[in-house]
Amino acid sequence: MAASDTIENMYDVALKPRLLRSLLKEYVPDLKHQFRNPSVLSYVVSAIKTHQLLSESAPPESDEKLIENWTAAVDSWINRVVGLASSDTPDKCWAGICLLGVTSQECSRERFIASYAAWFNKLLVHLQSPADSHFVKVATCASLSDLFTRLSGLPNAKKDGIALSTKLIQPLLKQLNEDKFDASWEEAIFLLCSILDIFPSSIQRHYDGVEDAIVLRLMSGKCNPSMLKKLGYCLALLPKSRGDEDSWVLMMQKIMLSINIQLNDAFQGLEKETIRTEAMRLLLPPGKDPPPPLGGQSLSRGTVDNTMRPEHLQISRISTLILCCCELLTSSYPFQVAIHVLPLIALAKRVLMVDGSSSPSIAYMTTMKQEFFCSELPVLHSHILDLLTSIVKGLGSQLLPHVGSIIRLLTNYIETSTLPELRIKVYAIMKVLLLSLGVGIATHLTDVIVNNSLMDLDERGTSSVAQQNIHPETTTKTSHKKRKHASTSSSLDEQPDKDVFEVEVSPNMASLSVKIAALEALEALLAVKCF
Structure with missing residues (x-):
């Protein structure tokens, strides 16, 4: 296909270099002009990923001039992004670092292999610099995670990946041990988890320091629930570094x-x-x-x-x-x-x-x-x-x-236990026990699963008060049950009988979830016994 000024459709390869140049011109800041609208970067990233503008993957029959045009457009993109990542202006620097992470994910394999070491060094400077703002450090950690994730997919890059990730541990520990808590701290933990997952041996020499930093924050009470989960996950990964x-x-x-x-x-x-x-x-x-x-x-x-x-x-x-x-x-x-x-x-x-x-x-x-x-x-x-x-x-x-x-x-x-969430989890554990250990366990679980499932599946169990109003003769028969059902007596006592039936046929979602869990446990029990 010859390169031309006309585009056939959205799948035309000729669209990619043109769209990439348009993004550079209209939305990506340069070093000369003020960066007025950082929110447009989300549109840029979306367009890059949707149209694979950095992949440089053209069909074999593509015109050579078109391929050269696309290569030149990607060169311009990378030069702009790397230049922004070196900017002294915080917002432009942040934009360049963010787009460098996207570039690591989306560029061709050949270009990534040729460039990842230089990109890493560019990002490492920001991680080590005490002068950079916290949102620059947040972007740096995120982009480094993207780079290492892409690097882990290269079959011959393990040795290089370990060498590069080792350089990050000291600046990451310094960041984690700072008293000030901000978003950069959370991204540092995420990056540390990525390294432990991908190149765990790079942390071996700093094992005790990493454990100290994680536990110190975990015990401090200064982290939100999401952060605590990341800390817990990171601590659990740590033994991998020694293996x-x-x-x-x-x-x-x-x-x-x-x-x-x-x-x-x-x-x-x-x-x-x-x-x-x-x-x-x-x-x-x-x-x-x-x-x-x-x-x-x-x-x-x-x-x-x-x-x-x-x-x-x-x-x-x-x-x-x-x-x-x-x-x-x-x-x-x-x-x-x-x-x-x-x-x-x-x-x-x-x-x-x-x-x-x-x-x-x-x-x-x-x-x-x-x-x-x-x-x-x-x-x-x-x-x-x-x-x-x-x-x-x-x-x-x-x-x-x-x-x-x-x-x-x-x-x-x-x-x-009467709380729906907890009963659901108990049924789930019993189900796993049955499916993993078989008929020998079924003998010991039959009574507890059947008895509790019948109680949870009892339609009249939706409300103890409704049960008494509809079937008063059963009250004495069921009063020995240990599980207490949710009572709605204050509202039912003041309503006519027709409202009692409305309560019975409208079980809440929690009750329905318990019934489903009970049925699944019964199903597993029957499957094991029949097998």
């Missing part, structure tokens, strides 16, 4: 002990001392030396958010550390590791046995503290059920010696 069994086992042990310590503070007045002692005995058998503390250092008062309630800070820490355990159990690892299951089950049992009731034989607990923990316990129970799910999925058939303990724990818990 041996001992590193994984040590990290899991340190996290479990840290969870246990946090539970000691959080559950004062809510559990018996014997339960705490039993958990500690499994976590650290008598005569065995304890590992170094997680993070290697204690928190100073200056690192803790003093505006957050201590109880809320404890729940936040425990939840994030449980997430770390889940990631360690379910993420791929280069070595086979021996997982110590009993300590994990002991932690799960310790949490699920606490329902917020204060023990008369234990020290006095204030009403305010008890109210707070009762409001937060569903969150903690939900996370610990996620941990049980990860144990079941991560171990598979290796779980057999411990499956009896898990079944007893789930059986006792579902008999008292």
